[in-house]
Structure formats: C-alpha cells, structure tokens
Amino acid sequence: MDMEDDTVQVRENSAEDTEMLELPKDPAEVKASEFIKGESSKEIPVESQQPELPENVVLQSLEKEEFIIKLAVGQQSEIIKNAILDGRGENPVPLLNVSAPILAKAIEFWKRHIDAAEGEDLTEWDKAFLGDLSQEVLFELAAAANYMESKSLLDCTCKFIADIIKEMKVEEVRDYFGIECDFTEEEERKMREDNAWAFEQ
Amino acid sequence: MEDNKSIVRRWEDMGMDVLVKILKDLNMVELASVSQVCRQWRLACSNPFLWRTLDLGLLRSNFIQTPDVPPYIYVDDRSDRRLTQILKVAMALSCGSVTCMIFHFNLYMKDEHLNYIAERSPHLKRLVMPGWNRITKNGMSRAIRRWEELESMTMPTIAHPPYIMDEISRSCKNFSQLKIMGTFDVNFASAIATSLPKLKVLSLRCSRITKEALLLLLNCMDNLEVLNISHCLLLESLPNPRLKKIIRELDRTILEKASRFREFFHCQRSSCVACQRMDADEGLMRWYRYEDWFWRQDEVSSLDLGDHGKLFDSDCEKLATQI
Numbered sequence: 406m407d408m409e410d411d412t413v414q415v416r417e418n419s420a421e422d423t424e425m426l427e428l429p430k431d432p433a434e435v436k437a438s439e440f441i442k443g444e445s446s447k448e449i450p451v452e453s454q455q456p457e458l459p460e461n462v463v464l465q466s467l468e469k470e471e472f473i474i475k476l477a478v479g480q481q482s483e484i485i486k487n488a489i490l491d492g493r494g495e496n497p498v499p500l501l502n503v504s505a506p507i508l509a510k511a512i513e514f515w516k517r518h519i520d521a522a523e524g525e526d527l528t529e530w531d532k533a534f535l536g537d538l539s540q541e542v543l544f545e546l547a548a549a550a551n552y553m554e555s556k557s558l559l560d561c562t563c564k565f566i567a568d569i570i571k572e573m574k575v576e577e578v579r580d581y582f583g584i585e586c587d588f589t590e591e592e593e594r595k596m597r598e599d600n601a602w603a604f605e606q
Numbered sequence: 607m608e609d610n611k612s613i614v615r616r617w618e619d620m621g622m623d624v625l626v627k628i629l630k631d632l633n634m635v636e637l638a639s640v641s642q643v644c645r646q647w648r649l650a651c652s653n654p655f656l657w658r659t660l661d662l663g664l665l666r667s668n669f670i671q672t673p674d675v676p677p678y679i680y681v682d683d684r685s686d687r688r689l690t691q692i693l694k695v696a697m698a699l700s701c702g703s704v705t706c707m708i709f710h711f712n713l714y715m716k717d718e719h720l721n722y723i724a725e726r727s728p729h730l731k732r733l734v735m736p737g738w739n740r741i742t743k744n745g746m747s748r749a750i751r752r753w754e755e756l757e758s759m760t761m762p763t764i765a766h767p768p769y770i771m772d773e774i775s776r777s778c779k780n781f782s783q784l785k786i787m788g789t790f791d792v793n794f795a796s797a798i799a800t801s802l803p804k805l806k807v808l809s810l811r812c813s814r815i816t817k818e819a820l821l822l823l824l825n826c827m828d829n830l831e832v833l834n835i836s837h838c839l840l841l842e843s844l845p846n847p848r849l850k851k852i853i854r855e856l857d858r859t860i861l862e863k864a865s866r867f868r869e870f871f872h873c874q875r876s877s878c879v880a881c882q883r884m885d886a887d888e889g890l891m892r893w894y895r896y897e898d899w900f901w902r903q904d905e906v907s908s909l910d911l912g913d914h915g916k917l918f919d920s921d922c923e924k925l926a927t928q929i
Contacts, residue, residue, distance in 0.1 A: 544617060544619065544620050545619070547624050547628075548620045548621060548624055551620075551621070551623055551624050551627070559624075559627065563627045563628045563630070563631065564631055566628050567628045567629070567630075567631035567632060568631075570628070570632075570636075570640060571631075571632060571636050574639070575639055575640065575642045575643055578640055578643050579643055579644070582617040582643075583617070584617065584643055584644050584647070585644070586643070586644055587644050587645050588642070588644070588645065593642065596641070596642050596648075597642075599694060599695070599698045600638035600639075600641075600694075600695050600698065
C-alpha cells in the first residue's frame with residue numbers, strides 16, 4: 406500500500422462546497438462519539454467541537470469520479486475516517502488506488518452493513534454479494550479493502566477467497582489464479598515428502 | 607490462454623499483504639497444500655503472521671494409564687508417529703517464527719519431539735505443556751537451553767522442581783510468567799523463590815496448595831505482581847502429619863500480604879463451579895471430565911488461552927486420527 410504520494414489538499418470553502426456539505430443544524434447535537442464507533446460518548450463542550458463535521462462525504466476514485474455518501478457509511482474505512490476527522494478534514498477524499506466500479510461495490514457493502522439491524526446476521530448477504538462478482542472484481546475489491554483499511558470488507562473478502570481455495574487441489578489453485586509453478590520437480594518431491602501427513606487424504 | 611497474463615497481474619496486485627490475510631483462515635493441512643502453488647505462495651504460507659501461535663490444543667495422545675509402571679502413561683507408537691508428522695509439517699512451514707506453542711494435557715510427547723520443536727523454534731516466548739510424563743530431566747533442560755527468549759511457561763507439578771527452575775534462570779533472562787497445574791507444596795515454592803526471584807506472574811489456579819507454600823510466596827517473592835490462587839484447595843498442616851485441614855477462607859495475614867500485588871485472584875465460593883469441581887475431585891482436578899475450554903481458562907488474561915485458532919482445527923483433528 407503506497408501512501409507516500411498522498412496529496413492532501415484542503416480546499417477552501419467555496420460556494421460549491423457548501424452545496425454538497427450539509428452542516429449540522431445545531432452544533433451542540435454533534436458528538437464525536439456519533440462518528441467514532443466504539444469510543445465512550447463524552448459530552449463535548451460546544452467551543453471545542455469541530456463545527457464543520459459534514460454529514461456527507463465525497464469520495465474520489467482513480468478516474469476522479471466522485472461518490473457522495475453519508476459519513477457513517479464512509480467511516481468503515483480508516484482512511485476515509487481519518488481524512489475527515491483529522492484536522493480540517495479533506496473533501497473530497499482522494500482514493501487514487503481504487504477504480505470507480507470497485508469503489509461503488511465497496512460503498513454498496515458498507516451501506517448494507519451500516520443499515521443492518523442490531524444483531525442482524527449478514528453472512529448470507531455477504532456471500533451472495535461476493536458470489537455475484539467476477540473473479541477480477543473480487544480480487545480488486547480485496548486489494549481496495551486493504552488499501553482503504555476497511556476491516557469489515559477486508560475480513561469478508563479474504564474469508565470468501567479462503568473458502569474457495571480451501572476446497573482446491575494445488576493445480577486447481579494455480580488455474581484459478583493463473584499461476585505458473587516455478588518449483589523444480591525435485592523441490593516439489595521434497596515438499597510432498599515433508600508434508601506427507603497433510604496429503605494423506 | 608491469452609487471459610493468463612492479466613490474471614497473473616491480478617493476484618499480484620492483491621499483494622502479499624492480502625494473500626497472507628487470506629491464508630490466515632487456512633489450517634496447517636490447507637497451508638501445506640497451497641504452499642506448493644509457487645515460490646511466492648510458499649513464502650506467504652511461512653509468513654510469521656500465520657505462525658506466531660501454534661495451538662495444538664485439539665491434539666491428544668492415544669494413551670492408557672499404567673499406575674504401577676513409570677512413567678505411568680503408555681502411548682502407542684502410532685500416536686507418536688502421528689505427532690512427529692504433525693510437528694514436521696508445522697516446523698517446516700513456520701520457518702522458526704513460532705513464538706507460542708500450546709499442547710493439550712493429554713498430549714504426552716517424548717524427548718525427541720521436544721528436541722525437534724526446540725531446535726526449530728528458537729524464538730519461542732511461551733510454552734503451554736501440561737503433560738510431561740514421558741519427558742526426561744535432560745530432555746527438558748536441553749529444550750529450555752535453546753529457548754533463550756522464553757518468557758512464560760505452563761507446566762504440571764513435577765517431583766523435583768529445582769533443576770528446571772535453575773535451568774530457566776540460567777537460560778531465560780526474560781522469564782516472568784509461570785503457571786503450575788496440579789499440586790504446589792513448600793518445596794516448589796522454595797525452588798521458585800530461589801531460582802526465579804524476578805518472577806512477575808504466577809498462577810496456581812485449580813491446584814492443591816499448602817498454606818506453607820502460599821506464605822513462602824507472599825513473604826519471599828518481592829517482584830511478584832500477579833498471583834492467582836482461584837479455586838485452589840488450600841490445605842494447612844495439622845499436628846498429626848497424616849491429616850490436613852482445608853482452609854475455606856483466607857485469613858487477614860494472607861490478605862494483607864497479598865494486597866501489595868497488582869492483581870490477586872482468589873475464589874473459594876461454594877457457589878463457584880470450578881470450586882465445586884475441585885471439591886468433587888479432592889483437590890486434584892480431573893480436567894478430562896470437563897469441557898475443553900475449562901482447562902484453558904485463567905483469570906490472568908496473559909495466561910488465558912482463548913480459542914484454538916485456525917492452524918490445527920477440528921478438520922485437522924479428524925485427519926490426524928487417520929494417520
């Protein structure tokens with residue numbers, strides 16, 4: 406994950422910006438705990454609140470296509486969360502490593518998870534969602550989840566791919582990933598010998 | 607297949623990071639299999655992230671007890687061979703990165719197994735091995751000598767503790783946590799106080815301990831910060847040496863001395879399931895009668911074992927029985 410070229414440019418508020426950002430109606434109602442899951446909710450005195458925590462966030466894909474989502478949806482990615490909450494917050498958040506179709510899928514996943522009822526089990530939905538994707542999109546989504554530091558999406562995609570390869574023999578895994586074996590025959594023989602127990606199925 | 611090139615780019619775009627995270631979900635049999643895919647994957651399968659903790663808690667020896675013949679346990683050859691093969695796979699893949707190893711109390715390994723894993727896990731920081739019946743003094747000493755970074759050990763009661771405590775104090779400069787399962791008398795306490803004065807954490811939970819031993823710990827272990835005597839059967843000597851009195855409540859002296867600890871865990875409630883089981887088993891907890899998670903528990907968080915992890919799961923357990 407290459408973050409060295411993170412060009413963070415904080416745009417000054419322009420007329421266009423305020424159209425997209427809905428400022429909270431009453432600053433006193435905005436508590437940091439609403440945006441950061443898991444932290445104990447503390448009352449934040451009005452003076453020290455960041456008055457411009459937006460309700461919506463704009464994400465910018467590799468192709469500079471923009472996606473508007475609710476902050477709560479975007480906070481499932483550490484990168485997005487930090488981009489908004491650190492300092493003055495940058496909007497739109499540039500996600501230069503994620504292409505638009507992949508970002509759209511990630512957003513779809515986050516939305517479903519945010520909308521989930523308390524204690525609702527989404528494993529079936531997750532499986533169907535990922536099962537619908539082409540192999541290419543699946544891999545790109547996993548890579549994007551890693552880049553955007555989205556634990557929920559990363560865990561889900563990794564488990565899904567893991568479940569696929571668990572059922573496969575070595576040759577099948579190679580086919581699935583389009584990998585050429587670069588071991589010598591001697592090396593392969595030795596590996597088989599070392600792992601004898603594991604292959605006695 | 608023209609598609610080949612673009613597909614190859616794809617998995618490599620996912621990167622090693624993601625591949626390793628995917629592999630975290632696989633057990634060691636599955637890892638052994640996919641480690642043959644190609645060199646990069648072999649590397650990924652040996653990533654330390656996967657092998658920090660090798661929890662073989664689901665593996666048991668096929669044994670019978672032989673109460674009249676030392677070492678009082680007989681394990682069949684097939685069981686030994688099975689253990690050898692499993693350790694071979696684990697050590698080959700882990701490439702020396704295992705820092706914590708956990709074994710079941712019914713896993714009775716021999717010196718040769720112990721030596722094998724000691725040679726191949728030089729950075730071991732924690733060992734949980736409650737079944738020492740078939741291990742010799744030499745065997746254990748040699749293993750400990752290889753584990754310079756050892757910090758924590760869970761062991762059974764042994765007849766002559768000094769030699770082990772000595773070896774640990776010589777070889778393991780960072781050793782700070784000890785858990786004993788079984789009985790704990792003043793000789794054991796003395797061995798620890800003598801050889802491991804820097805010990806910080808000690809758990810004796812669910813053991814049969816003497817008041818004498820407890821007082822020695824409280825008086826002599828200056829660096830001890832955490833002591834766990836939950837659900838212990840606490841015995842006090844009586845004038846008649848063949849009789850012992852069960853102490854049902856800790857007296858003020860003990861509580862006062864123990865108040866200096868950062869954490870002092872004790873429980874002797876008749877309503878507590880663990881205490882009831884101790885009573886029923888007369889102080890020598892018969893772990894095999896109870897749930898698997900029960901022996902793995904500890905009130906001290908750094909000694910609690912939690913879940914079995916992915917490396918050796920129930921699928922591996924089933925496969926193992928076929929060896």
